[in-house]
Amino acid sequence: MSLKKLWNALRGAANEGIEAVADSQSIRILDQELRDAKSELRACDENLTKIMAKRKMAESKVKALQNDVATYTDHAIAASEKGDEALAIECAERVADLENSLTTEQQILAGFTSSEKTLKANISKAKHNVRRMEQQIDQVKATESVQKAQVAVSSRHMGANSKVKTALDSLERIKDKQAQRSAELEAAEELAEEESGGDLENRLKQAGISPGGDKSGSDKLAELLAKKKA
Secondary structure, eight states, rough: OHHHHHHHHHHHHHHHHHHHHHHHHHHHHHEEEEHHHHHHHHHHHHHHHHHHHHHHHHHHHHHHHHHHHHHHHHEEEEEETTTTTHHHHHHHHHHHHHHHHHHHHHHHHHHHHHHHHHHHHHHHHHHHHHHHHHHHHHHHHHHHHHHHHHHHHHHHHHHHHHHHHHHHHHHHHHHHHHHHHHHHHHHHHHHHHHHTTTHHHHHHHHHHHHTTTOOOOOHHHHHHHHHOOO
16 A cells, blocks of 8 residues: 555544544533524623613603603693793703703613513524524434434344344254264264174175074974984
């Protein structure tokens, strides 16, 4: 192998190792990102609560100023109708000051209302994204667990099949050895019979010949009578 090919192989192995480490940490990274997002959302909720409180206070001020404007307007009109122009003018000036304050507070209220509306929309969108992220993480975790179980079952199944095949191969070898041993024993018995003449006796019997067998009754009687005459 050339140095270039060796270097490429080593670099490929290193990249695979880095990817394997990154993959193994991916679930932890996602969990941490989800926790960070939820923490940020809690801070947003707190800020929203503060803005809503300030908006309520601004509303109260606006309402109070509106009541004061209406009250001093009535006072100015009443004083003018009674001919007390100085008091009427003083009340009118008071109305003008209150209206200036009311304009300022209405602007503040509009700002708080707009911020509250925008923040609510952003928080709602962020919470929706967080829920989607949490759902995807749960799905990834579940899929990861299922795939690990499938890999384990597959590995065990393959291992079991391999063990069964090995056992069957061993069984066949044992049967072959036993058959070989049986054949060898039969051959040894045949050789022993040939050496002791047993094979010849068997072949004579198969041919209907009984050498050295029992004599017939008439033959035995003739033998006995011949011995008596002698």
